[in-house]
Amino acid sequence: MVELVDMVLLGFMAVVAVVVARLRNLFGVVLVSGFFSLLSASMFVVLDAVDVAFTEAAVGAGVATVIMLGTLLLTTSEEKKASGSSLGALLVVLVTGAILVYGTLDMPHYGDPDAPVHHHVAPRYTHDSPEEIGVPNIVTSVLASYRGYDTLGETTVIFTAGLGILLLIGSSFRSRGGRDGDR
Amino acid sequence: MRQQLILRIAAKLFIPFILLFALYVQFHGDYGPGGGFQAGVIFAAAFVLYTLIWGVDEAKRVVSPNLLQVLAALGVLIYAGTGIAGIFLGGTFLDYGVLQHDPVHGQHLGILLVELGVGITVAAVMTSAFLCFAGRKRS
Amino acid sequence: MSALPGLYNYWIVIFLMMTGLFIVISRRNLIKKMVGLSIFQTSVFLLYISMGKITGGTAPIVAGPDTVYSNALPHVLILTAIVVGIATTALGMAIIVRIHEAYGTIEEDEILSQDLQQ
Numbered sequence: 237m238v239e240l241v242d243m244v245l246l247g248f249m250a251v252v253a254v255v256v257a258r259l260r261n262l263f264g265v266v267l268v269s270g271f272f273s274l275l276s277a278s279m280f281v282v283l284d285a286v287d288v289a290f291t292e293a294a295v296g297a298g299v300a301t302v303i304m305l306g307t308l309l310l311t312t313s314e315e316k317k318a319s320g321s322s323l324g325a326l327l328v329v330l331v332t333g334a335i336l337v338y339g340t341l342d343m344p345h346y347g348d349p350d351a352p353v354h355h356h357v358a359p360r361y362t363h364d365s366p367e368e369i370g371v372p373n374i375v376t377s378v379l380a381s382y383r384g385y386d387t388l389g390e391t392t393v394i395f396t397a398g399l400g401i402l403l404l405i406g407s408s409f410r411s412r413g414g415r416d417g418d419r
Numbered sequence: 420m421r422q423q424l425i426l427r428i429a430a431k432l433f434i435p436f437i438l439l440f441a442l443y444v445q446f447h448g449d450y451g452p453g454g455g456f457q458a459g460v461i462f463a464a465a466f467v468l469y470t471l472i473w474g475v476d477e478a479k480r481v482v483s484p485n486l487l488q489v490l491a492a493l494g495v496l497i498y499a500g501t502g503i504a505g506i507f508l509g510g511t512f513l514d515y516g517v518l519q520h521d522p523v524h525g526q527h528l529g530i531l532l533v534e535l536g537v538g539i540t541v542a543a544v545m546t547s548a549f550l551c552f553a554g555r556k557r558s
Numbered sequence: 559m560s561a562l563p564g565l566y567n568y569w570i571v572i573f574l575m576m577t578g579l580f581i582v583i584s585r586r587n588l589i590k591k592m593v594g595l596s597i598f599q600t601s602v603f604l605l606y607i608s609m610g611k612i613t614g615g616t617a618p619i620v621a622g623p624d625t626v627y628s629n630a631l632p633h634v635l636i637l638t639a640i641v642v643g644i645a646t647t648a649l650g651m652a653i654i655v656r657i658h659e660a661y662g663t664i665e666e667d668e669i670l671s672q673d674l675q676q
Contacts, residue, residue, distance in 0.1 A: 246570040253577040253597055262589055269593045276600050284628040285607045286452040286617045288636050290444075292600070294460040295644045299545055300596065302467060306552030307589060307651040311658040315587040316665050325584035333576040337569060345564030347613030349626075354612065358631040366620050369526045371449045374618040374630040375637070379454065380530040383634055384513045388498055390638045391537050395495050397645035398544030402488070404652040406551045409484050451619060456641055541641075548648050558659045 242282055249275050260315045262308055270301035287375045430472045437465040445538045449527075455534040459541025466546045475554040487547040494540025501532045567608045574601035586666040588654045592647060599643045606632045 273296030280289035448454030515529025516522035581594025610632035
């Protein structure tokens with residue numbers, strides 16, 4: 237039953253991705269990509285990644301859609317009709333896809349408990365986190381304590397992105413009573 | 420005019436619950452899914468809703484741009500400060516075990532402070548990014 | 559073939575990745591390229607989280623003894639990756655707004671031809 241949900245969700249996501257490629261109205265593209273993020277959040281729940289699903293739903297279907305709509309408001313809302321064929325891009329993409337599929341033939345099957353990823357650091361985190369840190373959510377304990385340095389870097393990345401946005405288009409935000417975009 | 424009335428009343432009902440839910444997600448990240456990032460984004464979503472109904476100028480009166488810029492930096496400062504506090508109390512950088520009398524309690528305090536820093540920065544950055552996009556005049 | 563049920567997830571994810579890559583390479587509108595890039599990123603996240611799933615496991619939140627938890631390490635890495643992805647997307651959108659103000663268009667070929675004329 238779970239495999240059926242799995243396959244249907246992934247098939248649906250494939251259809252939605254093709255729709256994004258073919259749609260020319262950018263408003264529709266942004267909304268459909270928000271729907272794609274929501275589908276991927278559902279897929280993450282099926283894969284037992286509840287923290288990731290929460291973040292993907294909030295960030296991908298929330299903030300990303302809002303910021304893209306804001307960009308649409310400040311630029312155009314229709315893509316120009318494609319001139320020239322995209323056969324070369326299709327060829328590159330097919331060759332890359334074929335190489336990747338050939339690479340997956342070596343991978344452990346989906347859901348295999350003996351996969352190499354479950355054997356090195358991860359079991360140590362899962363076993364020792366309740367005693368060493370005492371926090372029920374293992375993802376939070378790994379994120380904030382065992383791998384806390386990475387999370388510091390991530391917070392700095394967000395801060396830097398906010399800084400960049402403020403510098404690029406924040407002139408009316410920073411001044412009193414807003415003026416036009418600077419020249 | 421009547422449509423604006425319905426939107427405003429509905430938004431006034433929703434926004435406090437959205438903010439409360441953001442605080443819930445922030446502090447219950449230890450016991451269920453959640454944590455700093457999700458809470459910061461939900462907190463910013465409340466301000467986005469307010470801006471959509473009442474406009475950018477009203478939103479800038481509710482939360483001033485200077486405050487948002489200070490909060491964005493404050494979050495990173497809290498996070499790095501927790502790490503430096505570990506050094507001053509005798510451990511290494513980002514060692515939470517020395518923050519309290521008992522290593523497990525120290526981990527709890529460290530994780531709380533760190534997630535708080537992350538939540539504050541994410542909320543401030545997302546809100547100011549949205550207000551930048553929404554307030555920019557079309558050329 | 560017997561590999562199909564075990565690898566179906568990965569193949570659909572590779573199809574999604576290639577669709578995102580196709581949008582980035584072949585479309586000329588800058589906003590469409592950014593959307594394609596975000597589709598590419600999301601499908602890479604799906605690939606990593608699929609690798610961490612254990613059949614019969616549950617979410618990695620401590621719930622009684624003798625429970626099998628899915629691997630928590632990919633979740634942490636992907637959490638960071640999602641947030642970094644939205645940071646770069648937001649910054650890219652800000653750059654697109656400035657490009658539109660400078661060139662009057664966000665189609666890549668028109669921007670390049672304007673650059674070559676000057």
